[in-house]
Structures are given as structure tokens and as C-alpha cells.
Amino acid sequence: MAHAQAMLDTYPRDFNVDARQLADTIETLIDCANTCTQCADACLSESNMAELGKCIRLNLDCADVCNTTSRVVSRQTEYDANVTLPLLEACIAACRSCGDECDRHGSHMEHCRICADQCRRCERTCKELLATMS
Amino acid sequence: MAHAQAMLDTYPRDFNVDARQLADTIETLIDCANTCTQCADACLSESNMAELGKCIRLNLDCADVCNTTSRVVSRQTEYDANVTLPLLEACIAACRSCGDECDRHGSHMEHCRICADQCRRCERTCKELLATMS
Amino acid sequence: MAHAQAMLDTYPRDFNVDARQLADTIETLIDCANTCTQCADACLSESNMAELGKCIRLNLDCADVCNTTSRVVSRQTEYDANVTLPLLEACIAACRSCGDECDRHGSHMEHCRICADQCRRCERTCKELLATMS
Amino acid sequence: MAHAQAMLDTYPRDFNVDARQLADTIETLIDCANTCTQCADACLSESNMAELGKCIRLNLDCADVCNTTSRVVSRQTEYDANVTLPLLEACIAACRSCGDECDRHGSHMEHCRICADQCRRCERTCKELLATMS
Numbered sequence: 416m417a418h419a420q421a422m423l424d425t426y427p428r429d430f431n432v433d434a435r436q437l438a439d440t441i442e443t444l445i446d447c448a449n450t451c452t453q454c455a456d457a458c459l460s461e462s463n464m465a466e467l468g469k470c471i472r473l474n475l476d477c478a479d480v481c482n483t484t485s486r487v488v489s490r491q492t493e494y495d496a497n498v499t500l501p502l503l504e505a506c507i508a509a510c511r512s513c514g515d516e517c518d519r520h521g522s523h524m525e526h527c528r529i530c531a532d533q534c535r536r537c538e539r540t541c542k543e544l545l546a547t548m549s
Numbered sequence: 550m551a552h553a554q555a556m557l558d559t560y561p562r563d564f565n566v567d568a569r570q571l572a573d574t575i576e577t578l579i580d581c582a583n584t585c586t587q588c589a590d591a592c593l594s595e596s597n598m599a600e601l602g603k604c605i606r607l608n609l610d611c612a613d614v615c616n617t618t619s620r621v622v623s624r625q626t627e628y629d630a631n632v633t634l635p636l637l638e639a640c641i642a643a644c645r646s647c648g649d650e651c652d653r654h655g656s657h658m659e660h661c662r663i664c665a666d667q668c669r670r671c672e673r674t675c676k677e678l679l680a681t682m683s
Numbered sequence: 684m685a686h687a688q689a690m691l692d693t694y695p696r697d698f699n700v701d702a703r704q705l706a707d708t709i710e711t712l713i714d715c716a717n718t719c720t721q722c723a724d725a726c727l728s729e730s731n732m733a734e735l736g737k738c739i740r741l742n743l744d745c746a747d748v749c750n751t752t753s754r755v756v757s758r759q760t761e762y763d764a765n766v767t768l769p770l771l772e773a774c775i776a777a778c779r780s781c782g783d784e785c786d787r788h789g790s791h792m793e794h795c796r797i798c799a800d801q802c803r804r805c806e807r808t809c810k811e812l813l814a815t816m817s
Numbered sequence: 818m819a820h821a822q823a824m825l826d827t828y829p830r831d832f833n834v835d836a837r838q839l840a841d842t843i844e845t846l847i848d849c850a851n852t853c854t855q856c857a858d859a860c861l862s863e864s865n866m867a868e869l870g871k872c873i874r875l876n877l878d879c880a881d882v883c884n885t886t887s888r889v890v891s892r893q894t895e896y897d898a899n900v901t902l903p904l905l906e907a908c909i910a911a912c913r914s915c916g917d918e919c920d921r922h923g924s925h926m927e928h929c930r931i932c933a934d935q936c937r938r939c940e941r942t943c944k945e946l947l948a949t950m951s
Contacts, residue, residue: 417551417580418667422587425659428594445579446551452623453556459626459740460562465733469895472727475743476889476900482616483885487878489586492593493871498878498914501907508903525559533552593874599867603761606861609877610755610766617751621744627737632744635776639769646766685819685848686935690855693927696862713847714819720891721824727894728830750884757854760861793827801820 417442419489430491432547437488440544444485444506447537451478451513454530461524470516470527477513480506481537488544496548503545510538551576553623564625566681571622574678578619578640581671585612585647588664595658604650604661611647614640615671622678630682637679644672685710687757698759700815705756708812712753712774715805719746719781722798729792738784738795745781748774749805756812764816771813778806819844821891832893834949839890842946846887846908849939853880853915856932863926872918872929879915882908883939890946898950905947912940 420438423430430437455474458467484506487499514534521528554572557564564571589608592601618640621633648668655662688706691698698705723742726735752774755767782802789796822840825832832839857876860869886908889901916936923930 417576418584418663419587421663422584422591422660425663426587426591426594427596427658427660441583442551445583449575449579449619449623450552450556452620453553453560455743456624456626456740457556457560459736460560462561464736468727468732471739472724472892472894473897473900475723476892476897478620479885479888480900480904483881485583486586486612486881489583490590490874490878492590492874495875495878495914498875498882498907498911501903501910502882505900505903505907509900512897512900524561526556526561529552529555529559589877590874593870598870602861602866605873606758606760606858607763607766609857610758610763613751613754614766614770617747620747624740624744626740629741629744629780632741632748632773632777632780635769635773636748639766639773642769643766646763685844686852686931687855689931690852690859690928693931694855694859694862695864695926695928709851710819713851717843717847717887717891718820718824720888721821721828724892724894725824725828728828730829746888753851754854754880757851758858760858792829794824794829797820797823797827 426491428491430494432544436544436547440540441485441489443537443540444481444488447510447533448478448481448485450530450533451475451481454517454526457526467520470520473513473516474530477509477534480509484541500545500548503541503548507538507541507545510534510541514538560625562625564628566678570678570681574674575619575623577671577674578615578622581644581667582612582615582619584664584667585609585615588651588660591658591660601654604654607647607650608664611643611668614643618675634679634682637675637682641672641675641679644668644675648672694759696759698762700812704812704815708808709753709757711805711808712749712756715778715801716746716749716753718798718801719743719749722785722794725792725794735788738788741781741784742798745777745802748777752809768813768816771809771816775806775809775813778802778809782806828893830893832896834946838946838949842942843887843891845939845942846883846890849912849935850880850883850887852932852935853877853883856919856928859928869922872922875915875918876932879911879936882911886943902947902950905943905950909940909943909947912936912943916940
């Protein structure tokens with residue numbers, strides 16, 4: 416249903432990463448960004464919200480970093496490895512921290528369990544793209 | 550594959566919009582935001598880029614507005630109709646302007662054709678949510 | 684110190700809003716966006732955080748809406764009133780809701796007092812730009 | 818006029834970076850983000866826009882990365898060096914690439930000259946914060 420791959424197929428120049436891998440990464444990033452936005456909000460509605468400050472904060476960071484990374488990775492015009500590679504590193508780190516924190520709450524809050532899974536998946540996907548691009 | 554619905558199902562309070570409609574809107578918004586980011590970038594790589602200033606500008610606006618709308622709509626805690634309804638109106642307007650402009654180039658640039666379709670779909674989806682919420 | 688005015692002075696085409704008013708609006712919007720980001724975070728660190736869910740949520744919304752509005756208003760290329768005017772309306776509404784909520788806590792939390800002031804100022808500034816542009 | 822310092826002064830917990838340095842960094846980041854947004858738009862309105870694809874692309878990246886970095890750095894609750902430090906690295910890299918590219922056009926386009934200066938200043942400010950935090 417998402418259109419990242421269809422849009423990459425119409426790009427008027429060549430690009431040297433595999434389009435399927437790139438589209439998967441973009442879609443994983445925007446899904447992870449939104450999952451973190453929803454997890455922050457669900458935490459805000461929990462009765463034990465006062466214990467979830469760290470989780471909310473890392474959700475907000477991870478949502479912002481994944482969103483920006485999805486935009487930078489989506490841009491193919493005049494690709495600059497100097498910009499993309501350190502940003503993928505930062506995104507991997509944000510997903511790891513957020514995934515670790517959500518994991519601590521995953522057994523009793525389902526939104527944190529799903530969010531942790533999504534952060535792990537996004538971390539792995541970004542690592543694979545980084546390995547391909549490096 | 551996207552997790553908007555699964556996350557809404559874990560939300561710890563009630564909310565009075567249908568979860569399926571809300572999840573569809575969120576997923577359409579984030580897909581439209583990313584499609585517009587990719588369309589702006591594809592336009593930047595076209596040989597006739599100099600004629601595409603208006604299209605790029607509207608793509609950038611629509612990407613930003615859809616992205617922000619997806620975040621606000623994703624938040625259920627202490628829902629405030631005063632914030633959400635005018636933002637949906639602004640998003641409908643951004644999708645309409647961007648869709649109209651992309652339509653003008655859709656016959657000779659496939660990324661604009663796909664982007665126009667996606668903007669129309671997002672405009673329609675936001676209108677339906679606005680009607681439900683009003 | 685901010686460069687919105689200096690940048691507008693270098694814009695290669697004419698634009699029909701007063702540059703001073705436009706620059707003031709842009710700077711007010713980005714200051715309000717950041718103030719709301721900081722207020723949400725300060726609320727997350729308060730000992731009575733559990734009572735601040737509504738405030739945090741509106742801070743996050745207002746930060747996102749002001750940020751997107753600052754970007755759209757900063758773009759002069761092929762100005763489209765259909766996009767800008769409803770977004771200013773949505774921004775005015777987000778500032779009003781966030782300002783009202785922060786005001787309720789302003790007497791005992793200084794970050795909410797400053798944030799309420801900044802939301803009021805941003806609401807007023809956006810209303811003035813909307814009046815000029817309509 | 819900007820409120821980053823005033824807001825940090827109201828933060829309800831301690832934080833171990835100097836508030837003045839942190840506020841300067843936040844304000845520099847949000848000013849740089851907006852300057853890049855305006856530079857991308859000014860480039861889109863230049864008669865030689867077709868030669869500015871790389872500049873526009875890097876402006877868009879730098880605007881997104883600086884904006885996200887300003888948000889993450891603004892958050893003090895449960896500070897996580899693992900998230901902040903690599904993001905500062907990515908921001909330094911984005912500012913360097915964008916500053917280098919804008920510098921190439923600075924002699925004949927004043928918006929690129931101002932933007933290059935601002936990117937250099939932001940790169941330097943982020944490096945100083947990174948050195949303090951490491």
C-alpha cells in the first residue's frame with residue numbers, strides 16, 4: 416500500500432543502492448517514527464505515566480530522528496555519503512535506546528512491546544543499509 | 550505491515566472515533582508525506598527542473614503539513630477538537646493544491662502522476678475523518 | 684541574531700507582504716515551536732507530571748504545527764494563499780489551546796507561564812499576518 | 818528575544834551542561850534550520866535554479882537534521898548520551914556539507930553566503946557542545 420518503491424521506480428536518474436532495499440528502509444523508518452509517536456501518546460494516557468518519563472522522552476527523540484532519516488534517505492538527488500552515513504548511525508543509536516527502554520515495559524504494556532519490536536526492526540534495517548552504502 | 554492500527558488497539562483509554570478509520574487516515578497521511586518528499590526530490594533531478602519550482606514548493610509544503618497532521622491525529626490523549634479540526638482543513642487544502650499542480654505534470658512525469666493520486670486519496674481520507682469528527 | 688529578515692532581503696523575486704512583518708512572524712513561530720518543545724520536556728520532569736498529560740500533549744501539537752507553519756510561511760516561491768491561509772488558522776487554534784492550558788499552570792510552573800505568553804504572542808502575530816494576507 | 822535560555826532556567830531538575838552553552842546551541846540550531854529552509858526556497862526562485870539541485874537538496878537535509886537536533890538537545894529529561902552524541906555528529910556533518918556547497922555560490926548569491934556562514938557557525942557550536950558532553 417505504501418508508495419516508496421513505486422516512487423523510486425520513477426526517479427529520473429540512476430542510483431546505486433538497490434531500490435527494494437531503499438524502499439524497505441524508508442517504509443520501516445516512517446512506520447517506526449509513527450509507532451514511537453503513538454507509543455509516547457499511549458504512555459501519556461497510562462495510569463502509571465509518572466514512571467514513564469524516560470520512555471516518553473526516548474519515543475519523542477526516536478520519532479524525530481526516524482522521521483528526519485526517512486526524508487534524507489528518500490532524497491536521491493546529488494547523494495552525499497557524508498550526510499547520510501552519520502545520520503544512519505544516529506538513527507541506529509536512537510532506535511537502540513528507545514527499543515531498550517520500551518523492552519523494559521513490554522511485558523505489561525502492549526504498546527511498548529510493539530514499539531520495541533519496531534525499533535529493533537528499524538535498527539536492523541538501518542544497519543543493513545549502512546553496510547550496503549559504506 | 551504498518552502498525553498504526555495495532556498501536557491504536559493498545560491505547561489504554563477509550564476514544565470515540567472508529568479505530569479502523571483513524572488508522573487508515575494516519576497511514577494515508579504518512580504515505581502522502583513521504584510520497585511528496587520523494588516527488589520534490591525526483592523533480593529536482595528532472596532535466597526540466599527549472600519549470601518545476603511551483604511543484605517542488607507545494608510538494609515540500611504538503612510533506613510538512615501531512616507529517617504534522619499525522620502526528621496530531623495519532624495523539625489521542627486529551628483530544629482537543631479545536632486543534633485537530635482546523636489542521637485537517639489545512640491538510641485538505643495542502644493536498645488539493647499539491648494534487649492539482651502534480652496533475653498538470655502527471656502525463657509526462659510518472660512521479661507526479663503517483664503523487665497526484667496519493668494527494669487526492671489523502672484529501673478524501675482527511676475529509677471523511679473531518680466529517681466523522683465534526 | 685536570527686536571520687529570517689536578512690534572508691528575506693536576499694530573495695531573488697518580489698513578494699507582496701512586508702518583509703519585516705513576515706520575518707517577525709517566522710521568528711515568533713520558530714521560537715514558539717521550541718518553547719513548546721522545552722515546556723513539554725519540563726512538564727515530563729515535574730513531580731506532578733501525572734496531572735500534566737493534557738499540557739504535554741498540547742505542547743507537542745503546538746510545537747509541530749508552529750514548526751510546519753514557519754516552514755510554509757518561509758517559502759515565497761509560487762506563493763499559494765490556499766495553502767498558507769488555512770494553515771495560519773490551524774496555527775492560531777493550536778496556539779490558543781496550548782496557551783489556555785499552559786495558563787492554567789502558569790502561577791505555579793514558570794515554564795508554563797513563559798510558554799503561555801509565547802503562545803499568546805504567536806497567536807496574535809499569526810492573526811496579524813492572516814489579516815494582512817487575506 | 819528567543820526563549821531557550823529562559824526556559825532552561827525554569828527546568829525543574831538539574832542538568833550538567835552549562836545552561837548558557839545549551840541555549841546558544843539550541844538557538845543556533847533553530848536559526849540554521851530556518852536559514853536553510855529559506856535558502857532552499859530562494860534557490861528555487863533563482864533564474865539559474867537548474868544548477869542548484871545539489872544546493873537545494875543539501876539545504877533540505879540540513880534544515881531537517883538541525884531541526885531534529887534542536888528538539889533532541891532541548892530535551893533534558895532522562896538525558897541519554899547514546900542518542901545525543903551521534904546526532905550531534907550527524908548534524909556537524911550535515912552543516913559541513915551544506916556550508917561547503919553554499920560557499921561555492923556565496924560570491925554571486927547573497928542567500929547562499931549568509932546560509933554558508935550560518936552553517937559554519939552551527940557546525941562550530943555543535944562541535945563545542947559535543948566536546949563538552951563527551
